[in-house]
Amino acid sequence: MLRVQLFQGHRRLFGGTAAQVVLPGSDGDIAVLDCHAPMLCTLLEGHVQIDEARFPIRRGLARVDRNAVTILAG
Secondary structure (H helix, E strand, O other), rough: EEEEEEEEOEEEEEEEEEEEEEEEEOEEEEEEEEOOOOEEEEEEEEEEEEOEEEEEOEEEEEEEEOOOOEEOOO
């Protein structure tokens, strides 16, 4: 399981665990699963999907490290 936190401005929109996160990366959608390699990426306008939940974003950054996904969205 992934530990996921999604922030937009000063608000936390999501905090919890998930089996999968899909990010709207600048080079296309990125699916993050358990044991994903560490990465830092920029996000474009689209939706962050955390399991079945979808959150619209305009832009952002995402960090994946040690089964933790932190998303800072605008």
